[in-house]
Amino acid sequence: MIRILICFAVVHDTENVLKSDWENLTSQNPGIEHSNMIIDTYDESALEYALQCKEMASKVTCPIHLTALTIGQSLSATIYQNLFAVGIDRVVLLKEKAPVSFCPSRISRIIHKFTCDERFDAIFMGQQNSITCNGQTGIRLSNLLNVPLISYVNDVVFINNKFHVKTKKRLQYTRAVIEQPAIYCFFNAERSYLRMATLREKLKVQSREIDVFDVDKTFDQQENEINLISLSYNPVTRNCQFINGQNAGEKAQVLLSLFMKD
Amino acid sequence: MDTRNSHPQVRNRTYFIEILPPKIDSDKLLDDLDLFSQKYNRVLKSGFCACLTDNAMGKLSYQPIEVIQELELNSKPDQVMIHLTTFHTLTQIHEILDFCLDRNIFNLLVVTGDGSPRLPKLSLTDMGAVGSGKKNVTSVELVKYIHLKYPSKFNLGVAFNPYEPFAGEFAKMEAKVAAGASFIVTQPILAKNENLDVLLAKYADMPVILDAWMSKNIHLLSEAVGHLLSEDGAYDPIANLEAIHKWYPQCKICLTQLNFKAQFHLLDPDMTSFEW
């Protein structure tokens, strides 16, 4: 049995936050608590590729078991039921009361502790987090575990019991067969979204529960390497002048003359 | 107080009533399914036609067929219409069509659809020779494809947007009718409309179903009609519905965003069978 750990973060869906919503921002809080919580888009790729590998493995003799792991105070039933419904075998919440945003070192040490207790053949995760934008968790975890890191993963397939990886960096694709346990960080992957569960799949998992473990308190006592000082709204740098006209034709004419002007 | 007598125009009509299946990200799925089931059964019992949407306005929702199947809902021919967009794989399209045949659901409204990056998109390569050299699949190709693969099995409707420029929209409609469309459903009607008048004259033999927007939410309505509406003054959906009956007495009406609690009883249904 091949075991894949997929690390995912649950984040605010900033795509659907209105301009006016950011006005609630304070120096330490973005003020968007009411916004939807979603799985980070980069991590969605990691989850989807893990599911694809599981499907490929099911056609041969070597089955793949998928554990999805997140860190936080809680995990909504909508999110974990969806993960079970699409085919994740086990969902783990490492319960941590202290905020973990902007603490890549602490996050990687918490995951490291979990992976030391259980053996995994591959760890999949998004390379970035769209909220903290740190992009460090996979790298730090790779050093802590002393396993290779494959960054900018664009595509992974599972053939003959091995992961075949394709990375995309600058203007170059690289392909290789990975021969030992490794960490795969997905970035702008070909499949960006986690598949959708059918209603039947969703109804089947309504009573399934996740594994919850408390994070070791010693992690809280260690000093963070990064301290958040303040947050401020990305200021507007341009003053937009609106082009008016009786109809689209008139507006297009003004637009074109401005665009063509040297 | 019984408010029905104040709205005689809307009573004893045969309405199409749009019902939205539960959203994919619903955090109260079982409640939403229960509500869907209540609405669906109420529409069918009242002799109206339930129109079940396919990811309406790009909002990801469960498919009508899976909701009917999982909730074990009855379907009566002529009283269920399913919307079908081009945002499916070909396998999914066949699953939907086979299910519809199995459940005697023959009326489909075929639209290109708003889609979502999360949804697959039909490709002409998969669909074979129905593309006429174009690169993307629209309702025209899908109507053609369904007729090709399921000859004479379905009654296929297509959409008409009276707010689009006349020439382009009529050229599209000609292509849709040539592909095999047999009824037309419009965008929400808010006033007497010249483009609609031309459509009714040109396709006099074809059923044209007018959409009546039943919500007071102007913002959503703006999205539905594709242009910005003034939010000055309240929009009265019942008054608009009555007006549509007066302007276009020959047409059937589809009620979108109907409030089942506050509005359904005004329709005063007393039908034993649905008339197309």
Next chain:
Amino acid sequence: MSRTILVLPNDDLENINGLFEIIENIGGAFDLILIGDSGYLQESNFKVPDKIQSIHHFHDLSMSQPLGFGRYSKSLAEFIKQQSYSLVISSANEDSNVLLPSVSTVLDGSCMTDITSLNEKADRFYVTRFVYNMNIIAEFELCRRPVIVSTSHRSSTSKWVPIKFLKKTNHFFPATDENWFSGLESETITEVDGLRNAKKVLVAGRGVSGKKGYDKVAEISKLLNAKTGTTRPLVQEGIAANHEMVGSSGVIVSPEKCLIFGSSGAAPFAFGIDKSQIIFGVNNDPESQLFRFCDYGIIDDCSLIISELLKLLQPFNG
């Protein structure tokens, strides 16, 4: 304790000048670590601020290593430790943003990539960077030493003079066996459209109504001698190609004129167009975030404006 600037093989002169500008407000002497053998690093062309005191040139540290940075990060970490650097600063790119956190982990320091500013107050380092999908700017204190940061700040002006007598030391890293992968193959992706360096760019967003709308925008681009870019949703829908995606995780454009149709103006996209000199935006929603980033805006249906532009440009067609 000394500080150092790290120059990577893919850096150009604008990157390097950007780094020099960033350290203007930072005290202390700096070293320069050059990695690889890029042509513009030849001493005769090289202009540096006078706070740079010596150069360490690392040979055979091929940053083209496509899959892993393990051996480089350990060697580099060892050198940084040996030199007792308290600050390491590099330009932000796909290589450095993996290499620097890796080095920082080995040294148990503080690391932040893609910073927009760096300040030193009372021997503490403060940086700013975009967070929350680029909607917010955050200020952080980087608490542990060494502080290792990367920045995408660039500068086209060089205020410095060539310095001929900088002490230069050569270093060589030993080759190591990489036996954790096999069957390595690389393929260069041809950038067909030159979007990155185009002088005029048109961007088709989700509001252009599918493939048809996208094709029309491409047609207008052709008539205006501009290049066509797109936003993430159109790439996801298979309407446009990946290499046409403009934004923080795609191509960052910097044209003289940039015209955007039907984008919601999400912050990661705005990051990709913000370096344009003049930005025009079309969206039917007056509240759209897009207009925050525009010099000129049109509130109207994109399809209508696109059709009208095509009509106006018809005389130039063919």
